[in-house]
Amino acid sequence: MALFRRNRSRRATGPQSLRRSFVTPEGVDLQIELGGAGVRAAAFMVDAVSMLVLLIVVTIAIALLFVASKQSALAILWLLGFFVLRNGWFVLFEMGGRGATPGKRLMGLRVVARDGARLTGGAVIARNAMREIEVFLPLTFLMSQAVQGLADSFVTIFSLGWSGIFLFFPLFNRDRLRIGDLLAGTWVVRTVRGELGADLVRATERPRRIFTEAALDLYGVYELQTLEDVLRSGRDDAIATVAAAIRRKAGLPDDHDDRGFLDDYYAALCGRLERGLLVGRRRADKFA
């Protein structure tokens, strides 16, 4: 029964869980999931690389044009373009309807206000202006020192340490907030798009097995939903293992139709536990 063994301390919504209650004005708790540190870092890397590539491409294009035409307007274009790219990339994308930069979109993240209200321009600017001291300041510092050949170990350590404090800040609080998020009242949530899985208990033409009360009394909601996962995964070895485990526990003989057996057992158990729900009895797991 390794499959149904549960680790109580891990499943409880402890500090590691990234699920947060999020009550809509209609009074329903949506239970949103926050973006983890790894996903956020990946999204930032995607954005940083895109910005760098864009900068290099545009710089080369402008340089070629400048060589061809000698227009000083091109230098202005580059200066303003660099400024907009550096300060505008995050702000403009996050102020758009998607609330996400291309990197965040790719990783399935979006920025939302912690209080569930509209994301204001002020909040987006605040959260991204802090990037200046989180990332760009130590980077520029390091780069200008390196250009002058003065990047001694102290400067390097200082700027790496400085950046480290800010870069790893999200790891030191449970909501994975950057300094910018902290100040702007925002957080980054996962946007998952899932399909509605098929109904496992849909009406069938074939007769279903009938189980005794004792056989259905073995499990609770947690085991039922684990069984649901097994059935939806459709993996034959897992289905065979679980069917064997249930048969052994309930004392049923093997009828060589694991899938059909589990489908019927799921339907019967689900119906039984649901009837319990209707009279206010929720059997959380097999220990309850």
Place this chain on the structure above:
Amino acid sequence: MTDTAPAAVSAFAPPQPVLVNASRFRAAHAADWERLEYLVSRIERRSVRALQDEDLLALPLLYRSALSSLAVARETSLDRALIVYLEQLCTRAYFQLYGVPSSALSQLGRFFRSAWPTAVRSIWRETLVAFLLTVAAAVVGYVLVRGDPSWFFGIVGDGMAQGRDPSASAESLRQTLYDTKGQDALATFAAFLFTHNAQIAIFAFALGFAFGVPTVLLIVYNGLTLGAFLAVFAPKGLGFGFVGWIMIHGTTEMFAIILSGAAGFRIGTAIAFPGRQARMDAAVTAGKTGATVMAGTVVMLAVAGVLEGIGRQTVTADLSRYAIGLAMLVGWLLYFYLPRGRHGVVPA
């Protein structure tokens, strides 16, 4: 193990239409959920404008029915796929209905009509402090350099001085004030000044997070530099001209730097002394106000860049420079501090 088995396995029930609530529930509402999902996907992919009028009207209703489906499903159904699906669908719909910022144009309009001046007015105390700090630092810089010219090099870097140091002759200093450079480089120079100063303004805001200490240093340094330069020009009889030279763009630029410093102070003080609010809430309020002010200073610095790069090089008469600088200052002060009605309209 074999004692209960024979009875349990031989029994088969005839086919039943529906066994559990979840099936009935899915059959009754799945069409609504699918329509909502279709609409939300269209908004996510393109925008809310991609929807027909009837879809727009249906959207809130579909959202509420999906929310109530979720609430019911959580209490009556054990079909986890259903609940997870509804949670995801409702979250996506929620963010499309409640979380999306209003259109860029209307945000921009509101920013200039009310949000920016209101934010600037609300940090008037910090603005005053930043202004006094600048003035005090300028006086100190002036006194220091007048007393001992070697201070100048301690305050102003070589790159910034560009030969305008205490040992320069009056004639060469005069040239820096009134000489017009090649017209071609003016616009480029303006663009460079703008991006450079705007970056400094953003730093001044962001560094406010460290309880405002680096912001104070930035403001004081700015004032010291001003005083030091004044101390170079004034003894040579060029004080009046220098003030005009600085003023044409300086009223806008200095004001912008002071404001962004004030925005930094607001954050620093809100974090250090949150008052009756929770520290987090105080930081959020201050962060939003500060960011609004800071975004505005970028606009001001763009104006200052144009004035400095183009205006100063083409307008060389002292009085015109004074006039432009003062007009800009009065304009900004009226814009920010003139009392207005509730909707940002100036009362008659």
